[in-house]
Amino acid sequence: MSGYLLAFLALAALSMAYIGNSRAKATHKAAVGKVHSRPIYHGLNVAIWTAVPAFVLLLVWLVFQSTIVNQLVLAGIPGSENFDPSASSILMSEVRQVASGNLFKEPSPEVKAAAAHYQSLQGIAAYLMAAAVAVAAAIGAFFGLKVIGSRYRARHSVELSVTLFMMFSSLLAILITLGIVFSLVFEAFHFFTKVPFTEFLFGLRWEPQIAMRADQVAGQGAFGVIPVLYGTFLISAIAMIVAVPTGILSAIFLTEYSHPKFRAVVKPLLEILAGVPTVVYGFFAVLTVAPAIRDLGFALGFEASPNSALAAGAVMGVMIIPFISSLSDDAFAAVPRAMREGSYALGATKGETIRKVLLPAALPGIVGGVLLALSRAVGETMIVVMAAGLIAKLTLNPLDAVTTVTVQIVTLLIGDAEFDNPKTLAAFALGLVLFIVTLILNLIALHTVRKYREKY
Amino acid sequence: MSVTASSDLNVGVPAINWQSDDMKSRRKRRYAADRRLQAYGLVAIIFALGFLAILISSLIYTGNSAFTQSVAKIEIDLSTGGIDRTKLADADWRGVVRGALRAQLPGLSRSDERKYFEMFTSSGQFILRDAVVADPSRLDRKSTFVIPLADPFDQLAKGQVSRDTPEAQRRVTDKQIGMFDQLVSKGIVSRPFNWALFFNADSRFPELAGLAGAISGSFWSLLVCFVISFPVGIAAAIYLEEFAPKNKLTDLIEVNINNLAAVPSVVFGLLGLAVFLGWFGMPRSAPIVGGLVLSLMTLPTLIIVTRVSLKSVPSSIREAALGVGASKHEAIFHHILPLAMPTIMTGAIISLARALGESAPLLLIGMNAFITSPPDGVFEASTALPTQIFMWADSPERGFVARTSAAILVLLGFLVLMNGIAIFLRQRFERRW
Numbered sequence: 001m002s003g004y005l006l007a008f009l010a011l012a013a014l015s016m017a018y019i020g021n022s023r024a025k026a027t028h029k030a031a032v033g034k035v036h037s038r039p040i041y042h043g044l045n046v047a048i049w050t051a052v053p054a055f056v057l058l059l060v061w062l063v064f065q066s067t068i069v070n071q072l073v074l075a076g077i078p079g080s081e082n083f084d085p086s087a088s089s090i091l092m093s094e095v096r097q098v099a100s101g102n103l104f105k106e107p108s109p110e111v112k113a114a115a116a117h118y119q120s121l122q123g124i125a126a127y128l129m130a131a132a133v134a135v136a137a138a139i140g141a142f143f144g145l146k147v148i149g150s151r152y153r154a155r156h157s158v159e160l161s162v163t164l165f166m167m168f169s170s171l172l173a174i175l176i177t178l179g180i181v182f183s184l185v186f187e188a189f190h191f192f193t194k195v196p197f198t199e200f201l202f203g204l205r206w207e208p209q210i211a212m213r214a215d216q217v218a219g220q221g222a223f224g225v226i227p228v229l230y231g232t233f234l235i236s237a238i239a240m241i242v243a244v245p246t247g248i249l250s251a252i253f254l255t256e257y258s259h260p261k262f263r264a265v266v267k268p269l270l271e272i273l274a275g276v277p278t279v280v281y282g283f284f285a286v287l288t289v290a291p292a293i294r295d296l297g298f299a300l301g302f303e304a305s306p307n308s309a310l311a312a313g314a315v316m317g318v319m320i321i322p323f324i325s326s327l328s329d330d331a332f333a334a335v336p337r338a339m340r341e342g343s344y345a346l347g348a349t350k351g352e353t354i355r356k357v358l359l360p361a362a363l364p365g366i367v368g369g370v371l372l373a374l375s376r377a378v379g380e381t382m383i384v385v386m387a388a389g390l391i392a393k394l395t396l397n398p399l400d401a402v403t404t405v406t407v408q409i410v411t412l413l414i415g416d417a418e419f420d421n422p423k424t425l426a427a428f429a430l431g432l433v434l435f436i437v438t439l440i441l442n443l444i445a446l447h448t449v450r451k452y453r454e455k456y
Numbered sequence: 457m458s459v460t461a462s463s464d465l466n467v468g469v470p471a472i473n474w475q476s477d478d479m480k481s482r483r484k485r486r487y488a489a490d491r492r493l494q495a496y497g498l499v500a501i502i503f504a505l506g507f508l509a510i511l512i513s514s515l516i517y518t519g520n521s522a523f524t525q526s527v528a529k530i531e532i533d534l535s536t537g538g539i540d541r542t543k544l545a546d547a548d549w550r551g552v553v554r555g556a557l558r559a560q561l562p563g564l565s566r567s568d569e570r571k572y573f574e575m576f577t578s579s580g581q582f583i584l585r586d587a588v589v590a591d592p593s594r595l596d597r598k599s600t601f602v603i604p605l606a607d608p609f610d611q612l613a614k615g616q617v618s619r620d621t622p623e624a625q626r627r628v629t630d631k632q633i634g635m636f637d638q639l640v641s642k643g644i645v646s647r648p649f650n651w652a653l654f655f656n657a658d659s660r661f662p663e664l665a666g667l668a669g670a671i672s673g674s675f676w677s678l679l680v681c682f683v684i685s686f687p688v689g690i691a692a693a694i695y696l697e698e699f700a701p702k703n704k705l706t707d708l709i710e711v712n713i714n715n716l717a718a719v720p721s722v723v724f725g726l727l728g729l730a731v732f733l734g735w736f737g738m739p740r741s742a743p744i745v746g747g748l749v750l751s752l753m754t755l756p757t758l759i760i761v762t763r764v765s766l767k768s769v770p771s772s773i774r775e776a777a778l779g780v781g782a783s784k785h786e787a788i789f790h791h792i793l794p795l796a797m798p799t800i801m802t803g804a805i806i807s808l809a810r811a812l813g814e815s816a817p818l819l820l821i822g823m824n825a826f827i828t829s830p831p832d833g834v835f836e837a838s839t840a841l842p843t844q845i846f847m848w849a850d851s852p853e854r855g856f857v858a859r860t861s862a863a864i865l866v867l868l869g870f871l872v873l874m875n876g877i878a879i880f881l882r883q884r885f886e887r888r889w
Contacts, residue, residue: 379720
């Protein structure tokens, strides 16, 4: 339905643009003296008046329709006033299922009646929406056509609309951030009403496998974030141990030692590593790296877990190499030539220049890059979801399995849509932690990079 | 240190004999250190590229077998079968398939026969039915039907199941291998290109599972993502670059955009789950939600890329346009934007390629559902390529290992294609001022 309405609006806008254009041409021809805007602006103006208010109305309608229909249907079910929110949401989803014809068992007569009610309301709502949108478009078109005249400032009006759209678009960036913050804080707040804040922040046990139903056999549940955070930093640390030296050394080789042709070939190849989807790395870690580490550990007499932190961390490290490499590359390039040449003039070798002059001068930039890479490692999801473990453990052994924040978020939320038990809400609390940690890392990194750039 | 001790400035500093053995070995050490650093750099590059090579070659090694599928080509004469033409869907297709298979190896005992039927996909009846519904003239004549072998026998045909392993440790019995060899000697079994990988939707049986649902799901998501993020991203970039006054608010927006570009993708998934599914009540697993989440993710990158490319257009163009009487909007939309467009398109395609490979946010909004038909639009539940890979990687059947690698190769193929288009656009249309 809304698809047809969108097509209708697009078509209406196009035809109105054409009509407005030709009408303006006619008025301009008949006009005495100067005209203000070219005819096409009059056409565009009419098109904007036709489509934009109607489109906004359509969006608002779509957002509120389901809530209103649900309320009406719920009000029509006898005894529903006493339901708590989760019971009524379960009831409503059953009604929707019945209304769309998915019958798993014979529904009760109340549900059947509610489904019929739901269907009729949906039908009425669809017609009402179509009518409202059409009326809005017609009023807009009428108004737009009415103002056409040789002195009407159609160009200003069109440009104002465009500017407003552009302002809204740039405000969207803030809206997204606000959306992230509010949704995380909102759901996390619900979580903290069920699990005390201090237990979450300082608890040493993470066992979210709690009973979903009263009769289920499961643990008590413990929501202490420390072991999860610890696992995240263990895996990130392994990744950084792999990525930092490799990235910086490869950047040194590519900027200082290699032939330009070699660089032209190798640099894009390195960038491919950053372009490979993370799900591919995850599969590779499970399929190749983890068994290899296990075999190696076995040969050396160590017991390695099949989803060891080392496998996930090492693969993640390789993924991050290009970030560190290209950011160090930029940092080296920003060191002024004079410093390098001064060092050569004193008789230093290339290696000495790099170690004693270039690296210290580029250090803030490199540190910024490493922090950005660290934030990426902390937030990386697919590799650890596939290759790391599920059990939170406080261990220093990289061959043991640990879990991370992102793994827990994904496993807690897959296949669960109800926001009323601590298990799903815990994912949002973890998301909030992840957001704050990466935000701090990013801010420090961006600050370091910017401060360093002002230096030379 | 000085070179000449005779200089007045360096009275008292001992002369250095640069040719002494001491100095020679010192020089040697310094040069060795230099070469060592160079070698470390080379080793680092070889490590990274070697990893890439191992990654790609192991994927090709495990994935190539999924591009072919062992099938049995069986001739069935349906004109004698007594199929009711008015009720094609309800006919006894299972009986027809079993009869035809029985005719290939007659005289099996009951228990052997059961083992024999296990060698073929369990959905042979549906394949037959769909083929007849598509071409009813097959009811009047003898025609050949292609029935895929079940996964263990597909692997036997490909040599991935060794006949030397003890019978108890493999999924095919010695008797079944004997029957399989008989079928092969009759020339029924062949291994054509596995078109089903591209034209079938997901299935629990590896021999039938394909990527059609995932590819179209990814297509719809990317379409939504592009339709939203492209205009909004360009509009925001133009505003920030050309119109925005320098004040606290625009500074805040800029810091915001830089930060958003580095927010982990899984957080966007949480946003989509809480806002689009939770508050707006949008359908779960639908490409429209996936596309919305992906567009929020690509928006910051797109804004940054667009701003850079707008900046690269020289200001003389703008001034010339303003000089002949264009308004500020006209100068931007008629002159600067078209000149910046190739770079913007390159950036947009590269960010879409990133969005195509993104899976974490899609997992959270439920695009990892098991769905056996491709979606017809943006509101229907579907999977996407990366989430399909994730699901297959989790599947216990051995046939899915090869299929996961094959699906990854398909995904990488799309990525190479998109990046190739981006590079082509850049080289063909980009101007250096």
